[in-house]
Amino acid sequence: MAEIVIENLCKRFGAFTAVKESSFTIEDGEFFMLLGPSGCGKTTTLRMIAGLEIPSGGKIYLDGEEISRRPPSQRDIAFVFQMFALYPHLNVRKNIGYPLASQGMKRRERTAKILEVAKILGIEDILDHPVSGLSGGDRQRVALGRAIVRNPKAFMMDEPLGALDAEFRERMALELRALHDRMGATTVYVTHDQLEAMQMGDKIVVMNNAVVEQFGTPKEIYEKPESLFVADFIGSPSMNFLDVDGAIAEGQSQVSVKGIPIAVPQQHESAAGDVILGIRPEHIRFSDRANPSARVCAIEYLGTTQVITLQSDAGSIKARVDSSQSVEIGERVGLEFESCRISLFSSATGKVLRSALHGRTQDG
Amino acid sequence: MSHSITDATLRQKTIAGTLVILYASITMVPLLWIFMTGFKTPPDSISYPPKIVYQPSLEGYVNLFTTRTRVSPEKLAELPPPKNFAEEIVRNREMVIAGPSKFGERFLNSIIIGFGSTFLSIFLGTLAAYAFSRFSIPLADDLLFFILSTRMMPPIAVAIPIFLMYRQLGLSDTHLGMILLYTAVNISLAVWLLKGFIDEIPREYEEAALIDGYTRFQAFYKVVLPQAATGIASTAIFCLIFAWNEYAFAVLLTSGTAQTAPPFIPTIIGVGGLDWPAVAAGATLFLLPVMIFTVMLRKHLLRGITFGAVRK
Numbered sequence A: 001m002a003e004i005v006i007e008n009l010c011k012r013f014g015a016f017t018a019v020k021e022s023s024f025t026i027e028d029g030e031f032f033m034l035l036g037p038s039g040c041g042k043t044t045t046l047r048m049i050a051g052l053e054i055p056s057g058g059k060i061y062l063d064g065e066e067i068s069r070r071p072p073s074q075r076d077i078a079f080v081f082q083m084f085a086l087y088p089h090l091n092v093r094k095n096i097g098y099p100l101a102s103q104g105m106k107r108r109e110r111t112a113k114i115l116e117v118a119k120i121l122g123i124e125d126i127l128d129h130p131v132s133g134l135s136g137g138d139r140q141r142v143a144l145g146r147a148i149v150r151n152p153k154a155f156m157m158d159e160p161l162g163a164l165d166a167e168f169r170e171r172m173a174l175e176l177r178a179l180h181d182r183m184g185a186t187t188v189y190v191t192h193d194q195l196e197a198m199q200m201g202d203k204i205v206v207m208n209n210a211v212v213e214q215f216g217t218p219k220e221i222y223e224k225p226e227s228l229f230v231a232d233f234i235g236s237p238s239m240n241f242l243d244v245d246g247a248i249a250e251g252q253s254q255v256s257v258k259g260i261p262i263a264v265p266q267q268h269e270s271a272a273g274d275v276i277l278g279i280r281p282e283h284i285r286f287s288d289r290a291n292p293s294a295r296v297c298a299i300e301y302l303g304t305t306q307v308i309t310l311q312s313d314a315g316s317i318k319a320r321v322d323s324s325q326s327v328e329i330g331e332r333v334g335l336e337f338e339s340c341r342i343s344l345f346s347s348a349t350g351k352v353l354r355s356a357l358h359g360r361t362q363d364g
Numbered sequence B: 001m002s003h004s005i006t007d008a009t010l011r012q013k014t015i016a017g018t019l020v021i022l023y024a025s026i027t028m029v030p031l032l033w034i035f036m037t038g039f040k041t042p043p044d045s046i047s048y049p050p051k052i053v054y055q056p057s058l059e060g061y062v063n064l065f066t067t068r069t070r071v072s073p074e075k076l077a078e079l080p081p082p083k084n085f086a087e088e089i090v091r092n093r094e095m096v097i098a099g100p101s102k103f104g105e106r107f108l109n110s111i112i113i114g115f116g117s118t119f120l121s122i123f124l125g126t127l128a129a130y131a132f133s134r135f136s137i138p139l140a141d142d143l144l145f146f147i148l149s150t151r152m153m154p155p156i157a158v159a160i161p162i163f164l165m166y167r168q169l170g171l172s173d174t175h176l177g178m179i180l181l182y183t184a185v186n187i188s189l190a191v192w193l194l195k196g197f198i199d200e201i202p203r204e205y206e207e208a209a210l211i212d213g214y215t216r217f218q219a220f221y222k223v224v225l226p227q228a229a230t231g232i233a234s235t236a237i238f239c240l241i242f243a244w245n246e247y248a249f250a251v252l253l254t255s256g257t258a259q260t261a262p263p264f265i266p267t268i269i270g271v272g273g274l275d276w277p278a279v280a281a282g283a284t285l286f287l288l289p290v291m292i293f294t295v296m297l298r299k300h301l302l303r304g305i306t307f308g309a310v311r312k
């Protein structure tokens, strides 16, 4: 099994930079998520790890060995393509057995190994079918079979559920996670779906515009976003952002928004320019006497919770409250922010300001 | 698959069917006429009104493959009885077979040169097309245009320089010379057509093979080539048709050992009057190889490219 260390990885296509100075560590046996909007460089990063793309700079270590210039065949890393890329001229059995054939494994052993993998994936009965007639889910399983059959050090998966129907995705996601837990192999999984990343991943790297924005567990990323982008990208509905009046001084534990005082975690960093206050919808409570006061504009019922859109003195805000709470459109309510959950961001850099919530170092 | 929204009515089908059959008949009649003439006797072939029903004869084919000399009836009577049907046919015209004609040889030349240059064009064309399609080559667009531009000049315009060049190099009237020449002409077509086909094959297939532990060349050979079969088959047919039918270069550059069938067939006309059945027999045989080749590759042409396993 394998630990993968990415150090200052870069990729340029001509003048265009697809991946910029990325660094993160994928620990042995981790289910690791590479998350970001379309075009941010996720696939490129994955392809560099697998050896399909030569980095323009930086290093990749697999179990301590530098591999960034090795051909893919010498890395022992499997890759599940976004569109599966099953060999259309071969049947399911031959598709799964293809990596074994390249290793020169004997036919007898190969047959046994293919059957073993097919059993794990529940596709024994379609082994002799051509791949062209298979359903999306079965194609997915065959692609997985081709990846796991050779016991690679690590798996790379590029949006493996992207091509499946919504209802099937969830089932396949569970299957994938179960498969990973059973085999314990290091897996790097690319997705643009933050929910999928939060649900399935042990660790997440959030990328945007070719740079790594943040790297941590789903909980860290959700609760302590390092940048405005991460705060906005993760969570649905996303974090509320309010403009803070004036600058921030070190040690400060209260700010004002449109003249309304709001308590915040004690700040460890000062900021001269514009500052933005971020608070998640579920960290807002209704309380008659609290400030700011707001008017209910819309109610989105989601079963156990409801998302309330409010027009407040401080700006437009969404709050997520229990469904049992009765709220009427047009009603006026006071909003109480859970102050220890508030993050402040510098508008100029887009980075979070260090505070009691956001410790000095990112992964500390 | 596309389906029209409503099914055609019987009347529409009948009209469409009739038109297709009519068109097919019109285009097929000359071919059929050549085929029939090949099995006529020389008098039948020029009789007026033209004969549609006639006694079939192999005289045209015998004349095509033999050279004959006229003998007097007295001499003819002294000869031993004919050993085979060919001698019998020839003696009916008061002639004896003097030897084989050059047709067999010329036909073989056509086969060697046609298929040889087709193979070479496809071999080089596929490699070049793959490189253009997959790798970043400096000035790729200019190179591709340059390759295509070699096709723009009419053969006649370059025939004289090539003739002089070939004479210097000792390539005129050789199989190698003709194979190289037809390959040079066909390769631009092959590179362009094949690049189009290979561009359509998703790179992920080869990348999957690279990941699965194969080298770039193995990936090309085992994964790309089977996918490109359709393109290779149709390109091969185009190349063969050109090389097979080419006349201008062949007339100028070949006269003996490497002469192909196209410049040879008209010379039959000159030998011993207008021997139309022999010409027709030659034309019929000349048509066959390309027809057989096309029919053999038809499966690949019609199959279409199976992109089934990659969702687009």
Ligand SMILES: Nc1ncnc2c1ncn2[C@@H]1O[C@H](COP(=O)(O)OP(=O)(O)O)[C@@H](O)[C@H]1O
Pocket (backbone or CB within 6 Å): A013, A016, A017, A018, A036, A037, A038, A039, A040, A041, A042, A043, A044, A045
């Ligand atoms: N081979 C390439 N040549 C030029 N640009 C590329 C190439 N591959 C990717 N890119 C560009 O790099 C950027 C990142 O691509 P990609 O890694 O595929 O993004 P993601 O997978 O996050 O959607 C995109 O803008 C894409 O157009």
Ligand SMILES: [Mg+2]
Pocket (backbone or CB within 6 Å): A039, A042, A043, A044, A158
């Ligand atoms: Mg991608």
